[in-house]
Amino acid sequence: MKNNLYTLCYAAILGMACSVLLTATKNFTEPYRAANARADEIRHILAALKVPLKADQPSKRLLDIFNRVVVKRELGDMVTYEYVPSGTQGRVEAIALRFSGPGLWGPIKGLLALESDAETIRGVTFYEHEETPGLGGKISSASFREQFEGKSIVNETGKFGIVIRKGDSQLARNSVHGITGATMTCNKVEAMLNTAIQAFIEAKDIHGQ
Amino acid sequence: MANEKQPVCVSCGAKGPCGGKGLPTLKEGLWTSNPLAIQVLGICSALAVTNRLENSLVMGIALIFVCVGSNLFVSLLRNVTPHRIRMIAEVAIIATFVILFDQFLKAFYWDMSKQLGPYVGLIITNCIVMGRAEAFALQNPPLLSMVDGAANGLGYACVLAVVGFFRELLGTGKVLDMTVLDGKWYKPNQLMILAPGAFFALGIIIAVLNALKGPEAEEKKQ
Numbered sequence: 349m350k351n352n353l354y355t356l357c358y359a360a361i362l363g364m365a366c367s368v369l370l371t372a373t374k375n376f377t378e379p380y381r382a383a384n385a386r387a388d389e390i391r392h393i394l395a396a397l398k399v400p401l402k403a404d405q406p407s408k409r410l411l412d413i414f415n416r417v418v419v420k421r422e423l424g425d426m427v428t429y430e431y432v433p434s435g436t437q438g439r440v441e442a443i444a445l446r447f448s449g450p451g452l453w454g455p456i457k458g459l460l461a462l463e464s465d466a467e468t469i470r471g472v473t474f475y476e477h478e479e480t481p482g483l484g485g486k487i488s489s490a491s492f493r494e495q496f497e498g499k500s501i502v503n504e505t506g507k508f509g510i511v512i513r514k515g516d517s518q519l520a521r522n523s524v525h526g527i528t529g530a531t532m533t534c535n536k537v538e539a540m541l542n543t544a545i546q547a548f549i550e551a552k553d554i555h556g557q
Numbered sequence: 558m559a560n561e562k563q564p565v566c567v568s569c570g571a572k573g574p575c576g577g578k579g580l581p582t583l584k585e586g587l588w589t590s591n592p593l594a595i596q597v598l599g600i601c602s603a604l605a606v607t608n609r610l611e612n613s614l615v616m617g618i619a620l621i622f623v624c625v626g627s628n629l630f631v632s633l634l635r636n637v638t639p640h641r642i643r644m645i646a647e648v649a650i651i652a653t654f655v656i657l658f659d660q661f662l663k664a665f666y667w668d669m670s671k672q673l674g675p676y677v678g679l680i681i682t683n684c685i686v687m688g689r690a691e692a693f694a695l696q697n698p699p700l701l702s703m704v705d706g707a708a709n710g711l712g713y714a715c716v717l718a719v720v721g722f723f724r725e726l727l728g729t730g731k732v733l734d735m736t737v738l739d740g741k742w743y744k745p746n747q748l749m750i751l752a753p754g755a756f757f758a759l760g761i762i763i764a765v766l767n768a769l770k771g772p773e774a775e776e777k778k779q
Contacts, residue, residue, distance in 0.1 A: 355639040362646055366653040373660050380664035387669065451676055478674040481696075482608035482750045485674070529751050 369398075376494070383407065390414045392475040396461040397431040397442045413459040423551035434455050441516070445548050449540030452532050454478030460544060463500040466552065470523050472496040472541075484533030508545055579704050586708025592685040593759075594766045595714040599685040603717055603731055604755035606676050610733050613721025615669055616676065617714025619658050621707060624689055626654040628706030631694040647690045648681070655680045685709055720758045724749045 387407035394401060394410065399417060403412075419430045419440075431442040441464055448457040458474035474488045482491055502508055503522045511523035512534045519525070526534035565653050592598045599620075606612045629636075629652045659677045662670035670677070680686065689709050694702040725731055728749030730738035738745075748754045 351639070355642055358637070358639055359642055359645070363648055366649050369653055370656055373657055377660045381660075384663070384667040476671075480752075481606060481612060481672055481676075483676060483752070485672070486739035517601070 387411075388475055391472060392459055392473045393418065393429050393444055396444045396459040396471045396473045397429065398461070398471055399431055422554040423548075426547055426551040428548070440464055445544055447540045447544035449536060449543065451477055451479050451536050452484055452530075453480070456533075456537065456540065460541060466548075467500050467502055469496045469501060477512045479530070481534050484527070484530040486527050486530065487537055487548065492527060499524060508542075508549055510538060510541045573710045580703055582701060582705050583708040585624055586710075587706060587712045587715070589750075591712040591716065591766075592688070592709050593713050594763050597763070598688060599683045599713060600759065602676050602679060602683060603713070603720065603759060604752060606673060607721040607755055607758070608728065608750050609672075610718065610721040611669070612672055613717040614714070615662075615666075615673065617717045618708070619655075619662075619677055619680060620683065620685065620713050621710030622658055623651060623654045623683075623686055624706035624710040625703050627651045627686055627690055628694040628702040628708075629699055631690040632697060632699040632702035635695050643695065644687075644691070647687060651686050651690065652681045685713055716759075716762065717771050719762055720755065723758050724754055728754060 358394065385411065390407075390410050394414060399413065401413070404453055405413075417432055417434055421428045421430055427446065429444040430440045431444070432438055433441055441459050443464070443466060444459045444461040446457065447460055448455060450456070455476065456474060456479070457476040458472060460472050462468065463470050463472040472493050474493075477487060478486070479485045479487060496510075499510070501510060503511075503520060504556045509522065510527045511520070513519065513523050514531075515525050515528055517525075577712055586592070590596060593600065593603055602616060606616045627647070627650050628698070631647055634646070634650075655678060658680075659670070661675060662673070693705045722732065725733075726737060727746050730736060730740060730743055730745045746754075749758065
């Protein structure tokens with residue numbers, strides 16, 4: 349009986365000590381992690397919209413630029429970011445929308461940017477994923493992402509959607525090549541892109557632009 | 558092992574704080590029973606993160622930190638830990654150190670933390686860390702346990718660095734993101750970046766290390 353009590357007390361104290369230490373670390377690193385995440389998000393929105401930037405801008409400067417040229421709009425549940433270059437009297441040059449969904453190991457989140465015609469893809473970025481480094485992780489590489497640029501989110505017959513095909517296959521105006529060794533990741537990315545595109549088209553129809 | 562005469566630590570002699578076992582312990586972890594090359598433990602992470610040298614190095618540092626920290630605390634608590642829950646206690650200590658390192662990476666090395674993805678967190682399940690706590694830190698004083706943790710962490714880190722070096726070099730023609738093998742006469746071999754490349758690289762390294770040790774080492778063990 350005495351033994352059990354000792355074991356319980358030991359476990360409780362050890363557990364407490366560990367959790368106090370972890371909570372302290374979490375609180376200490378919270379502002380850094382939050383700032384990293386925010387800067388990362390802004391950097392990705394600006395990059396997806398292809399806002400011209402000088403290399404190696406400090407985070408604070410990026411925030412200034414972001415506040416000046418990017419307009420956040422809500423179409424129902426859908427949040428879009430519009431790039432309105434300064435000195436163009438409010439002409440929208442590009443629209444970015446978020447997409448997200450389950451990846452192979454964890455959630456994947458990214459941004460899809462469209463030209464002002466809302467059909468041609470301006471760029472795709474991934475700002476959060478836990479895919480296998482070197483395989484699915486390549487979704488964030490330039491060679492994969494650049495394939496999307498100039499593609500359309502509408503196919504030849506007027507149907508909305510993006511297709512990620514196996515390497516070497518013929519490409520249509522709305523398809524790109526996948527990553528060898530990362531078919532599962534590519535399928536999931538394709539699905540989440542299409543969900544976002546559908547939601548955007550519907551939101552645009554209802555709320556107008 | 559028991560009746561084998563242990564060589565005496567040259568740095569402090571038998572009377573030093575480690576009881577003359579410091580250097581042999583270091584050698585054991587780094588070379589004679591290297592956790593990756595000899596015991597072939599913890600190869601899951603070794604295969605997963607070694608496609609770039611930089612990733613391998615950070616992962617090695619993470620394991621050294623966790624091994625030293627967990628061995629120290631498991632050893633400090635070894636006389637008061639109830640035997641029945643010792644493994645749970647070890648896991649709690651190991652997990653604490655892993656999360657500490659993960660948080661540190663997320664706060665100050667955001668890009669690296671994103672590249673390593675889930676593998677830093679998965680150090681909790683790395684058999685090397687748990688194995689050293691069970692096999693060494695539970696029976697030995699804190700200082701010596703720290704040496705053991707460092708030795709095993711270093712042993713892991715060294716093999717990881719070698720695997721990472723060759724995979725990055727042969728797979729992309731680069732070392733630490735600097736182009737070494739020119740694209741004109743060397744075509745990067747994608748296989749080395751993919752998971753099977755890690756098996757080949759690690760297998761060849763283990764084979765070479767065994768060959769270097771010679772057949773005597775195998776016989777002595779038996």
